[in-house]
Structure formats: structure tokens, C-alpha cells
């Protein structure tokens with residue numbers, strides 16, 4: 318019991334920091350990535366379901382997203398530190414880590430959203446167009462709702478990726494479970510703390526996956 | 541609403557999907573456009589329904605030119621048109637009722653009015669009480685009924701049907717066609733019925749245009765076109781409908797091979813024996829059938845006429861005098 322409360326007091330705070338980082342960076346990544354993903358899809362060629370094909374804009378946007386996605390996260394973290402200082406006043410700590418995490422995940426979210434929207438039956442989009450929908454109505458009332466199950470799966474994947482990234486962010490002073498694992502497990506050779514931290518991260522991933530699957534299944538079951 | 545097309549063309553690269561089509565679709569009836577797969581039917585209907593702009597030519601609704609409208613007006617004009625499709629194209633993210641509400645929703649009709657209207661339409665198409673059903677739980681026929689209700693939600697003047705029955709079994713096809721005809725009368729709709737099935741034209745259309753390789757090769761009163769097909773494409777469609785293709789057996793190579801087409805009462809007269817008595821010709825009947833086209837009986841008979849070419853010729857003359865269309869098949873390869 319004493320051991321438990323020792324671990325508990327050790328882990329609780331970093332655990333909450335991880336949740337905070339993952340929650341807010343997912344939120345901001347979606348806010349950033351959603352319009353980019355929608356733009357990527359609607360400007361794609363007509364035979365890929367684009368409703369306002371724009372060849373040049375589409376290929377430029379696509380390149381930029383690919384470059385950002387292939388950027389190693391640890392480098393991005395360092396590059397973006399000055400930006401964090403501007404936005405939240407500091408380059409270290411949990412709040413500061415949310416900024417590079419969001420920016421790193423946004424292009425991933427954009428691709429996930431683009432892919433999900435591409436799967437929407439082009440016939441359904443044509444029907445919506447034939448009924449006199451504006452492009453805005455097609456996006457909000459047709460594309461996004463029709464793609465909802467894929468969007469849920471995609472965002473679940475984003476959350477899981479961000480749990481991994483947030484552990485890395487911990488290494489440069491972001492706090493959280495990754496930071497705990499490095500400080501206690503690696504630097505102080507407390508392999509029990511390392512072990513428990515890893516188990517908690519695995520459990521967290523499992524729980525997120527489970528919730529995501531349940532949510533997607535729930536939406537599909539109602540269709 | 542009357543629809544008029546003048547020299548309308550649409551190309552995809554080097555392909556002339558629709559080529560110089562001029563067409564007058566009268567108000568308030570079911571107009572069929574029939575053609576084989578790839579003939580350009582869907583392209584044509586996308587042009588008439590303002591989903592795509594033609595490369596050249598003009599389209600008029602009544603006397604208003606509609607093919608060159610600016611974007612805003614185009615959207616307004618589309619909101620006055622109903623359209624249904626082969627694959628129904630319903631929103632899986634919405635229930636049956638919410639699907640019907642969609643066109644009213646995008647016109648910003650208030651929620652209560654649109655819900656009431658959607659429920660009325662639901663009973664009009666015979667699906668009262670199924671409003672909460674998810675789309676995936678409906679059968680093909682029920683899905684098309686919902687699609688019809690959705691198309692009617694904005695009180696359109698025109699209903700476009702692109703292969704609306706092609707994904708349905710024959711029995712459901714008949715039920716859907718009956719529903720479309722009923723609604724056409726009730727709501728004074730102009731219906732444009734795109735299909736590759738002659739049965740659909742036979743059962744539902746008053747007029748028909750035959751489309752082949754992007755061009756209209758034949759058009760007119762559906763009964764006329766059936767009774768007196770001018771082009772190989774139309775004959776092919778008629779032939780398929782009679783289900784005779786596989787039942788032809790060749791008996792002899794003498795005396796020529798003829799296709800007789802009868803209309804109306806003539807299907808009930810003893811024409812063959814009359815001609816036999818008058819000319820001394822002998823007949824070898826290879827296949828025969830009767831179709832009902834827009835309420836009129838159409839007979840078709842494929843036969844050899846003997847014993848010699850001369851007698852055959854006088855028999856053909858006699859048939860034509862009696863009002864039977866006779867076609868001679870030159871190559872004999874039916």
C-alpha cells in the first residue's frame with residue numbers, strides 16, 4: 318500500500334500533464350488540419366472527387382504537407398521553440414510543448430481528413446450538387462457527415478501518435494510520462510518506475526483505441 | 541416545363557460524348573432517352589440538369605436560357621429540379637426522413653415546415669412510418685422511393701431519372717415506374733427518363749429519343765418508334781425485349797429471312813394464312829412475340845418465305861398492303 322501511494326504521488330502529476338498535452342495538441346491539430354485536409358480534397362482533380370478542382374494550389378499544398386510530415390519531430394521541436402516562446406511566453410514546460418505537438422500533428426490530420434473525404438461516394442456528392450447545394454453545404458452537410466466513421470478512426474490514430482510524441486516532448490522539458498520515464502527510469506536506474514510508466518502509456522493507448530473503435534462502431538451501427 | 545436543346549455538344553478530350561443534340565422535350569409527359577452503355581446518356585442528362593455546362597449549344601427551360609447562368613443563379617435553378625439515380629445516392633449519414641428534408645434544409649426552409657412536408661412525401665411514396673429508418677436497412681425499391689420523395693421535396697417542374705430502375709429487379713422496376721407515372725400526373729411533372737432498357741420506355745414513356753455514340757439517331761412517339769424502327773440500334777433494343785435472340789433456329793437458307801412487325805389489332809388477325817392463301821407462299825416461322833407498348837400490342841415475327849424468291853416477293857407486297865412492316869435481312873445472321 319505504501320509502495321502504491323509512492324508510485325501514485327510520483328505518477329499522478331506527469332500523467333495529468335500527458336493528458337493535457339495530448340488533449341490540447343489533438344484539439345489544435347484538428348483545428349489546423351481540418352481546413353487544410355478539406356482544402357486538399359476539394360481542390361483535387363474532378364475524377365478524385367474534387368468539387369472545385371485547382372491543380373496548382375492542390376499540388377503546392379500537397380508538397381508542403383508532405384515536407385512537414387517528413388520532418389523529424391525532434392528537429393521540429395527545436396525549430397519551433399522560439400515560436401513557443403512568442404506564443405506562450407516560454408519554450409519549456411507542458412504548455413509550451415503543446416505548440417510543436419499541434420504543428421507536428423496538423424499535416425498528419427490534414428492527410429487523414431483528405432483520405433476520409435476521398436472515400437465518400439462521388440454519386441452522393443453529385444446528388445447533393447444536383448439539388449443545388451453550395452460548396453459550403455456539400456462540405457458541412459455531406460462530405461464531413463458521410464465520412465464521420467473514417468474521421469473518428471483517423472483522429473483516434475492521431476491521439477495515439479500524439480501520446481508517443483508527447484513522451485518525446487517530455488525529454489526537452491515538457492513534463493509528462495515520457496519525462497518521468499527518462500528522469501527516474503533512465504537517469505536514476507529506477508527500473509520499477511520506468512516499467513510502471515511504460516505500462517501506463519500502453520494502457521492509455523489501449524483505452525484510446527477502444528474508445529475510438531466503440532465510437533466509430535456506434536456511428537456505423539446507426540446507419 | 542418544356543425543355544429545349546439546340547445543337548448541344550460535350551467533349552471529353554477527343555471523345556465526343558454528346559454531339560450536336562437538338563431536342564424538344566414537351567411539358568408534362570414522360571420522355572425517354574434510350575441508348576446502350578457508353579452512348580452518352582448520363583452526360584446528356586448532366587447537361588440538361590445543369591450539372592455540367594455544354595461545350596457548345598444552348599439549353600432552354602420554357603423560354604429561359606439556362607446553360608450559361610452565373611454560379612448563383614445556377615444553384616437557384618438546380619433547386620427547382622428533381623433528380624434520381626441508378627444507385628439512389630442517398631446520404632447514409634441521415635435517416636430516410638432526414639434525406640427527404642435535405643433539399644428543403646439547404647434552401648433554409650424552417651425545420652417544422654420541412655419536417656411536415658417530408659412526412660407527407662414519405663406517405664406519397666408508400667413508406668409511411670419508415671422515416672426513422674437508417675438507409676442501409678431499406679431495400680433497393682424502398683431506397684429509390686426515398687430518393688423520389690427527396691427529389692420531389694422542392695416541388696420541382698422537372699424530374700430527371702438516370703437509369704433509375706437499372707439496379708432493381710423486374711417486379712420492383714414495374715412498381716417504381718408506376719409510381720413515377722402516378723406522380724407525373726399528380727404533380728404535372730416533365731419527366732426525362734434515361735435508360736438502356738426498352739422495357740422502361742415501353743412501360744412508361746410517351747415519347748422516346750434513341751441515343752447512339754452521342755447522337756440522337758431516332759426519335760418520336762414511343763409507339764411509332766417501336767412499330768417502325770429505322771436504325772439498327774433501335775431494332776437491336778426491340779429484339780432484346782422480345783427475348784428472341786436465343787430462341788432463333790435456322791431451318792433453311794432458301795426464300796429469304798424476314799422480320800414482320802404488326803401493330804394493334806393486326807396482332808389478332810389471321811394475316812399469315814390470308815397471305816398464304818392469296819399468294820401460295822409457304823412460311824417457316826422462326827420466332828414470334830407480342831409486346832405491349834404504351835397500351836398497344838406490338839407483334840414481331842421472324843420467318844422464312846418460300847418456296848421461291850418470286851412468291852416471297854409477292855407475299856411481302858401483300859403483307860405491306862395489309863399494313864404489316866416487313867424487313868428483309870440481307871446477311872441472314874440474326
Ligand SMILES: Nc1ncnc2c1ncn2[C@@H]1O[C@H](COP(=O)(O)OP(=O)(O)O)[C@@H](O)[C@H]1O
Pocket residue numbers: 552555557575576577578579580581582583584
Ligand atoms: N467525366 C468524364 N470524363 C471523361 N470521359 C467521360 C466522362 N463522363 C463520361 N465520359 C465518357 O463519355 C462516354 C459517355 O458516357 P456516359 O454519358 O456515362 O454514357 P452512358 O450513361 O450512356 O453509359 C463514355 O465513353 C464515357 O467513358
Ligand SMILES: [Mg+2]
Pocket residue numbers: 581582583703
Ligand atoms: Mg449512364
